[in-house]
Amino acid sequence: MFGKKSWKKKRLQEVSGDLNPKTVADLYAQLKDYPDFTHFEYKGSRFHCWISFFRSLVDVDYVHRDILSYLSEQSVHSLSDIQNRLPIEKLIRTKDVSEIQSKLLRNYVIIQEKEHDPDCLIVPMIPIVRRQVVQPEIETSIIGPKEGFVEALDVNLSLVRQRIPIPQCSVEEVTVGKISNTRVSLIYIEGIANEENVNTVRQRIRDLEVSSLIDVTMLADLISDNCHSPFPQFIDTERPDRAAGAVYEGKIAVLVDGSPSALILPSTIVEFFSAFDDYFLAWHIGSGYRLIRLFFVVLSSVAPSLYVAVLTYHYQLIPKELLGSLILSRSIVPFDPIMEALILEVMIELLREAGARLPTKVGQTIGIVGGIVIGTASVQAGLTSNVLLIIVAMSALGSFITPNYRMATTIRFLRFPFLISAGVLGLPGLALCITFFICHLLKLTSLGRPYIEPIYPLRVTDLKDAFIRLPYSAQITRPMFLRPGDATRSNPRRIRMKRGPRQPDIDE
Amino acid sequence: MKRKAAAALLMAVSLAGCVPTNIIDDILMVEAEGYDYLGNGRVYGTVTMPNYVAGGAQGAGGGGVPTTAAMMWLAEGATYDGKSLVDKFQSKGQRPLRVGKLRVMLFDKEYAKHGLKKQIEFRNRDPDTARDLYLAVVDGSANKLLSGKYQTAIPISRYVSDMIDQNQNQNYPTNDAHDVFFSYYGNYMDPFMPMIKKRGKHLEMQGLALFKKDKYALSIPERDAFVFKMLYEPFNQGVYDYEFMPRKHVALRNVNARVQYRVRNGNGAEPDIKAKVSIEGQVRQAAPGTIGEVPIEEIEDGMEKELEQKAAEMVGKFQKKSIDPLRLGDRVRSFTRRFDGDTWQDRYPNAHFHCSVQIDINQTGISR
Numbered sequence: 001m002f003g004k005k006s007w008k009k010k011r012l013q014e015v016s017g018d019l020n021p022k023t024v025a026d027l028y029a030q031l032k033d034y035p036d037f038t039h040f041e042y043k044g045s046r047f048h049c050w051i052s053f054f055r056s057l058v059d060v061d062y063v064h065r066d067i068l069s070y071l072s073e074q075s076v077h078s079l080s081d082i083q084n085r086l087p088i089e090k091l092i093r094t095k096d097v098s099e100i101q102s103k104l105l106r107n108y109v110i111i112q113e114k115e116h117d118p119d120c121l122i123v124p125m126i127p128i129v130r131r132q133v134v135q136p137e138i139e140t141s142i143i144g145p146k147e148g149f150v151e152a153l154d155v156n157l158s159l160v161r162q163r164i165p166i167p168q169c170s171v172e173e174v175t176v177g178k179i180s181n182t183r184v185s186l187i188y189i190e191g192i193a194n195e196e197n198v199n200t201v202r203q204r205i206r207d208l209e210v211s212s213l214i215d216v217t218m219l220a221d222l223i224s225d226n227c228h229s230p231f232p233q234f235i236d237t238e239r240p241d242r243a244a245g246a247v248y249e250g251k252i253a254v255l256v257d258g259s260p261s262a263l264i265l266p267s268t269i270v271e272f273f274s275a276f277d278d279y280f281l282a283w284h285i286g287s288g289y290r291l292i293r294l295f296f297v298v299l300s301s302v303a304p305s306l307y308v309a310v311l312t313y314h315y316q317l318i319p320k321e322l323l324g325s326l327i328l329s330r331s332i333v334p335f336d337p338i339m340e341a342l343i344l345e346v347m348i349e350l351l352r353e354a355g356a357r358l359p360t361k362v363g364q365t366i367g368i369v370g371g372i373v374i375g376t377a378s379v380q381a382g383l384t385s386n387v388l389l390i391i392v393a394m395s396a397l398g399s400f401i402t403p404n405y406r407m408a409t410t411i412r413f414l415r416f417p418f419l420i421s422a423g424v425l426g427l428p429g430l431a432l433c434i435t436f437f438i439c440h441l442l443k444l445t446s447l448g449r450p451y452i453e454p455i456y457p458l459r460v461t462d463l464k465d466a467f468i469r470l471p472y473s474a475q476i477t478r479p480m481f482l483r484p485g486d487a488t489r490s491n492p493r494r495i496r497m498k499r500g501p502r503q504p505d506i507d508e
Numbered sequence: 509m510k511r512k513a514a515a516a517l518l519m520a521v522s523l524a525g526c527v528p529t530n531i532i533d534d535i536l537m538v539e540a541e542g543y544d545y546l547g548n549g550r551v552y553g554t555v556t557m558p559n560y561v562a563g564g565a566q567g568a569g570g571g572g573v574p575t576t577a578a579m580m581w582l583a584e585g586a587t588y589d590g591k592s593l594v595d596k597f598q599s600k601g602q603r604p605l606r607v608g609k610l611r612v613m614l615f616d617k618e619y620a621k622h623g624l625k626k627q628i629e630f631r632n633r634d635p636d637t638a639r640d641l642y643l644a645v646v647d648g649s650a651n652k653l654l655s656g657k658y659q660t661a662i663p664i665s666r667y668v669s670d671m672i673d674q675n676q677n678q679n680y681p682t683n684d685a686h687d688v689f690f691s692y693y694g695n696y697m698d699p700f701m702p703m704i705k706k707r708g709k710h711l712e713m714q715g716l717a718l719f720k721k722d723k724y725a726l727s728i729p730e731r732d733a734f735v736f737k738m739l740y741e742p743f744n745q746g747v748y749d750y751e752f753m754p755r756k757h758v759a760l761r762n763v764n765a766r767v768q769y770r771v772r773n774g775n776g777a778e779p780d781i782k783a784k785v786s787i788e789g790q791v792r793q794a795a796p797g798t799i800g801e802v803p804i805e806e807i808e809d810g811m812e813k814e815l816e817q818k819a820a821e822m823v824g825k826f827q828k829k830s831i832d833p834l835r836l837g838d839r840v841r842s843f844t845r846r847f848d849g850d851t852w853q854d855r856y857p858n859a860h861f862h863c864s865v866q867i868d869i870n871q872t873g874i875s876r
Contacts, residue, residue, distance in 0.1 A: 311531060311532050312529050312530070312531050313527070313529060313530055314530075315530050315532045315535065315537065315606065315608055315609065316608035316609060316636065316638065318532065318609075320609070320611070320666070323532070323537075323558075323609070324558075324560050326532060327532055327533050327560050328560055330531075330532060330533040331533045331560075333533075336529070336531060337531060421520075424520060424521060424527075425520065425527060426527065429520075
């Protein structure tokens with residue numbers, strides 16, 4: 001009788017009806033009951049008009065100062081007079097209802113001569129101020145710029161634009177989301193950014209079929225090459241200096257309105273482990289920190305599983321000096337090493353999650369309770385061994401060392417498959433699991449560019465800013481990974497000319 | 509593809525129980541094996557496991573399983589020659605015995621004379637054991653050595669292996685299972701092992717036991733170990749005690765010693781083997797009236813002569829027994845084009861060995 005289709009159709013009819021307003025009158029009828037919608041007739045001495053805007057979107061002070069004060073002038077007789085008189089740029093005069101609607105729901109003020117007159121003047125106004133620009137909270141740095149992105153797209157744009165004051169720095173705006181109509185901005189430098197990359201990003205964003213877009217990470221998931229991968233394929237940063245730095249290199253930055261971070265595309269895996277601080281320190285020291293970070297990230301993902309594999313299957317590998325303390329610390333533990341390790345790992349995850357969910361002040365308490373009370377108590381109760389506690393704590397630290405939070409969660413996640421495979425098959429199992437992940441990384445791409453680029457395919461010139469950071473004088477070329485339009489940052493010939501021939505010292 | 513991957517995963521997980529585990533606190537790791545020959549193809553075997561003494565975790569209140577201090581640490585019994593002792597004593601084990609951390613294998617002299625072929629070949633075949641374990645010959649009973657009481661509370665296996673290890677850094681030639689197997693299986697060479705003895709409440713090194721293939725043939729005393737090592741490999745930190753005049757000793761601590769071989773007439777009936785040893789050293793211990801009062805060249809010359817003579821005597825003994833622990837045959841082979849290996853055994857006793865030692869004492873300590 002009733003097929004599925006007809007039922008669905010019926011439901012759609014019932015629910016949606018036709019809610020899109022056809023005329024300005026319809027629009028006002030829909031909005032008039034909302035408490036934050038302001039719609040009133042201005043009655044000046046000579047001229048009457050209707051003014052409508054959302055108090056929740058437009059700063060009312062500026063409406064008073066910049067619009068109403070001009071309306072009362074003697075010479076204003078019509079909408080055209082206002083248009084000529086108002087000292088505001090980009091006034092729009094239109095009869096298009098959909099445009100009126102979309103502007104009304106942004107920071108614009110609509111002025112009409114009569115209430116239901118389709119002829120409208122759209123005046124851009126200052127939006128209500130959201131959060132102030134503050135210090136970045138996730139990617140903090142001790143020295144260097146202290147600005148962080150905020151939720152307002154225009155503020156974020158200005159933060160980036162101020163750093164790239166050239167006409168080639170182009171900003172494209174795309175609207176994403178059927179309901180949310182979120183503004184998404186692409187920033188790149190024409191001539192440096194690879195055109196293919198720009199086209200790919202633009203196409204992927206334009207073709208999105210979503211109803212809403214809340215954050216930049218959501219966008220990252222939607223436009224990523226492989227959304228099933230645990231590895232994030234684009235860097236998200238809340239530092240405008242880092243975003244600008246990436247744009248200079250020839251990357252593309254994407255900003256989403258309402259999101260306090262920028263997306264940098266494309267990215268390689270090594271970049272996730274470089275903090276922007278590295279660039280502010282002397283190159284050896286910056287490189288040293290980078291190496292420490294990479295080493296501990298690797299250690300953190302395999303250390304607990306190595307412990308499990310060696311203690312369960314490969315007792316031959318333990319040095320004789322360690323044997324005693326390992327056996328002693330294990331001897332009162334009733335569980336297998338794998339169970340013991342899983343218990344501790346889950347406990348650490350629990351602590352982290354509890355710390356993240358609780359308010360900051362209580363969160364610190366949780367850290368102390370978890371770290372000291374549960375840690376030592378579980379060892380004394382004989383649930384876990386001392387040595388494993390150290391290893392697990394070390395590896396937790398090692399994963400928190402990752403500057404990018406999304407990558408840090410990935411590193412923490414990786415430990416579990418490693419642990420289980422080590423518990424199941426020992427070192428061969430661990431090797432198998434690592435092989436699996438390496439194969440996955442080999443296949444992974446970021447905007448179609450290889451994800452583990454300086455390593456495979458090997459690009460020796462790109463190694464200058466991967467595991468170590470060479471001094472800026474050695475960073476003459478832009479990353480080959482990006483295939484930039486202009487490959488060099490500075491002209492080597494001119495550098496040589498400026499340096500001139502070598503002058504022997506006076507006592508040489 | 510997905511189905512295959514899922515099947516592989518399922519298999520890996522469900523077959524996981526089939527992999528035998530060796531959780532370190534659930535096994536007994538055998539660290540020393542001792543063999544005493546009973547005659548007629550039977551041996552008396554002894555194995556020891558280390559015993560970890562501890563009071564459990566601090567504040568544990570005695571909870572959990574008793575610590576390993578309460579574990580057995582020795583098993584012994586008679587078996588046939590060539591049987592794996594760990595397998596033999598498995599039935600006596602409180603927990604599974606595992607052989608992977610084996611540190612020392614001790615053989616008594618009788619067993620060494622009988623031949624260690626079965627043990628060497630069995631141990632070589634076993635991938636579970638490390639190659640850096642020490643094989644040693646015991647002057648006396650291996651069982652008594654392993655089960656005896658000592659001044660130290662450290663497990664006997666550690667005691668033995670630490671003692672051998674630190675001596676091999678000094679006067680004794682480096683020689684672990686790997687070297688023994690190499691010499692045993694290699695052509696034109698014979699293995700040797702350190703010899704140890706229990707004396708009262710302690711152990712001591714007794715020199716080297718030299719083998720003819722797998723059979724004990726000859727021993728050299730501890731004071732000749734320096735000469736042996738000097739001809740065998742480059743080394744430092746050895747000490748040579750030289751009696752300059754009756755009751756006046758000079759002890760040379762070498763900071764460097766090198767040996768270079770030259771071979772002539774390698775395929776002839778009487779090959780010429782020349783060893784050129786150069787020793788740099790320092791003197792710290794000297795009887796009054798030697799260093800500082802006698803020209804140092806005189807002491808050097810005397811020492812050189814003595815070492816040359818001792819080296820010649822030692823190799824002469826080897827040739828008489830036709831054993832080759834110094835791997836001279838292999839050195840001759842490496843110097844000789846189209847080396848005639850088949851007749852080497854007959855030609856080896858007739859080879860002319862000549863050793864020249866060059867001693868350079870470059871430091872004699874504070875003199876005034």
